[in-house]
Amino acid sequence: MNLISELRELLGEKSTLILDPEILVSYQRDQAPFAPSGRPLVVLIARSIEEIAQVTKFANTKKIPIVVRGAGSGLAGGANAIPGSIVISTEKLNKILEIDSINQIARVQAGVINKELDVAVSEFGLAYLPDPASREWSTIGGNIATNAGGMCCVKYGVTSHHVRSIKVVLSDGELVELGFSTRKAVTTLDLLHLFVGSEGTLGIIVEATLSLVPRPQKPVTLIATFNDIAQAANAATEMMMLRPSMLELMDKTTLKAVESWKPMGFDNCDAVLILQSDEGSRACEVAQEIASNYGAIDAIFSDDPKDSDDLIQVRKLAYPALERLGVALLDDVVVPISKIRDLVIGVQRIAKEHFVTIGIFGHAGDGNMHPTIVYPHNDNAAEQRALRAFNNIIELAQSMGGTASGEHGIGALKINSAGDETSKRIMQLQREIKRVLDPQQIFNPGKKFSIDSCNF
Numbered sequence: 001m002n003l004i005s006e007l008r009e010l011l012g013e014k015s016t017l018i019l020d021p022e023i024l025v026s027y028q029r030d031q032a033p034f035a036p037s038g039r040p041l042v043v044l045i046a047r048s049i050e051e052i053a054q055v056t057k058f059a060n061t062k063k064i065p066i067v068v069r070g071a072g073s074g075l076a077g078g079a080n081a082i083p084g085s086i087v088i089s090t091e092k093l094n095k096i097l098e099i100d101s102i103n104q105i106a107r108v109q110a111g112v113i114n115k116e117l118d119v120a121v122s123e124f125g126l127a128y129l130p131d132p133a134s135r136e137w138s139t140i141g142g143n144i145a146t147n148a149g150g151m152c153c154v155k156y157g158v159t160s161h162h163v164r165s166i167k168v169v170l171s172d173g174e175l176v177e178l179g180f181s182t183r184k185a186v187t188t189l190d191l192l193h194l195f196v197g198s199e200g201t202l203g204i205i206v207e208a209t210l211s212l213v214p215r216p217q218k219p220v221t222l223i224a225t226f227n228d229i230a231q232a233a234n235a236a237t238e239m240m241m242l243r244p245s246m247l248e249l250m251d252k253t254t255l256k257a258v259e260s261w262k263p264m265g266f267d268n269c270d271a272v273l274i275l276q277s278d279e280g281s282r283a284c285e286v287a288q289e290i291a292s293n294y295g296a297i298d299a300i301f302s303d304d305p306k307d308s309d310d311l312i313q314v315r316k317l318a319y320p321a322l323e324r325l326g327v328a329l330l331d332d333v334v335v336p337i338s339k340i341r342d343l344v345i346g347v348q349r350i351a352k353e354h355f356v357t358i359g360i361f362g363h364a365g366d367g368n369m370h371p372t373i374v375y376p377h378n379d380n381a382a383e384q385r386a387l388r389a390f391n392n393i394i395e396l397a398q399s400m401g402g403t404a405s406g407e408h409g410i411g412a413l414k415i416n417s418a419g420d421e422t423s424k425r426i427m428q429l430q431r432e433i434k435r436v437l438d439p440q441q442i443f444n445p446g447k448k449f450s451i452d453s454c455n456f
């Protein structure tokens with residue numbers, strides 16, 4: 001019997017196994033250009049934990065790689081299929097199992113879409129805060145596996161701060177629960193947070209209990225324009241004292257890309273800084289003064305929700321506007337916030353050195369910037385220059401005490417960079433953890449850390 005027949009027999013006729021090559025292609029890659037991928041053996045559209053446990057046990061026995069896939073919105077190739085792998089899609093494991101408004105938690109299956117959860121809990125006056133820009137289609141399982149961030153994380157923290165417990169299928173097919181649904185728990189080692197950000201390399205997250213909070217007040221939004229992005233970056237650093245619930249920076253290249261698509265009147269400045277506060281307008285008044293001290297051309301704010309939406313529109317359009325200009329290779333580096341100015345200047349130098357266009361925007365308040373290299377489609381020479389620029393930006397951030405990825409993950413795209421900033425001892429510890437949890441190396445081999453570093 002071949003592997004597919006064995007799988008069919010194991011799961012029964014009701015399970016959904018995809019074999020059609022044309023459909024398999026759509027499960028082969030996420031949104032990252034360059035990261036390697038291959039044709040999977042089969043895709044399982046999982047409908048129950050039992051199915052996932054059975055397939056995992058089977059794959060473990062046969063040493064078949066498993067790649068878990070949420071929505072495939074990732075930007076690091078983490079969900080890219082490995083040749084001959086079993087892709088397990090959680091897209092149909094999408095039930096909100098419980099909203100407990102008294103204890104301010106929600107229990108959900110891994111495939112629930114982030115935004116759908118937030119909408120559902122809003123009926124109780126609650127919010128699920130982590131807000132990756134992909135929240136309208138990315139899944140809670142994918143968000144936990146990448147420890148996703150977003151704009152409000154500058155105040156409220158990233159996904160890991162909002163996860164209380166998860167149910168995980170381990171490599172032998174056993175189901176375990178890590179963490180507790182209570183607000184506090186210190187009984188065991190914190191294995192929960194070992195899995196948060198593990199990018200599908202340690203186990204399969206099938207359920208999660210998440211923290212909810214009372215919905216924050218509607219934010220007051222300030223937008224400031226500058227002639228000099230270095231001054232805007234300096235102003236951002238000072239504005240962190242105001243506990244902003246959003247603090248975003250955009251450079252001239254990004255603004256030009258937006259203006260050429262949807263003109264909004266930002267064609268006469270070098271940088272835009274956007275700050276939100278959900279604690280009233282006082283923070284915006286002070287931010288206005290700070291902006292002015294750093295030579296802002298203009299700084300206005302509004303507490304009208306409709307105006308707020310309009311004011312942040314330019315930031316929401318940043319990435320799609322750059323994508324319209326060619327292939328967009330999005331970086332995700334983090335530096336100490338005091339170094340944002342130096343990062344921006346360094347990235348501008350790298351753009352010149354490699355003759356590529358780089359738009360810089362991102363979460364200034366977290367020091368997490370997304371320099372985005374844009375180059376023409378089907379231009380091999382430009383592609384090579386873009387790749388060199390991409391790596392140079394990571395090296396630059398690392399040289400400033402920063403890191404290769406703040407929220408998108410390492411996936412298959414940045415494995416070498418991860419090694420550059422991690423000591424041998426830590427690599428060894430990771431290897432030992434991987435050996436305990438996944439001795440046959442079935443979970444997403446070649447992602448997050450290199451196969452070599454995993455050779456037991």
Ligand SMILES: Cc1cc2nc3c(=O)[nH]c(=O)nc-3n(C[C@H](O)[C@H](O)[C@H](O)COP(=O)(O)OP(=O)(O)OC[C@H]3O[C@@H](n4cnc5c(N)ncnc54)[C@H](O)[C@@H]3O)c2cc1C
Pocket residue numbers: 030031067068069070071072073074075077078079090110131132133134137138139140141142143144145146147148149150151199200201203204205206319407408411444447
């Ligand atoms: C336009 C755009 C904007 C984005 N904005 C942001 C942003 O603001 N912040 C941010 O952090 N990211 C952002 N991203 C990246 C991406 O959306 C996030 O990484 C997201 O968390 C991935 O969720 P997903 O469901 O699509 O996971 P996938 O892409 O399917 O998978 C991502 C990784 O998680 C693993 N995984 C998925 N589900 C599970 C599971 N149930 N158990 C174990 N492992 C699993 C996969 O194997 C893979 O390694 C953006 C992407 C796009 C395209």
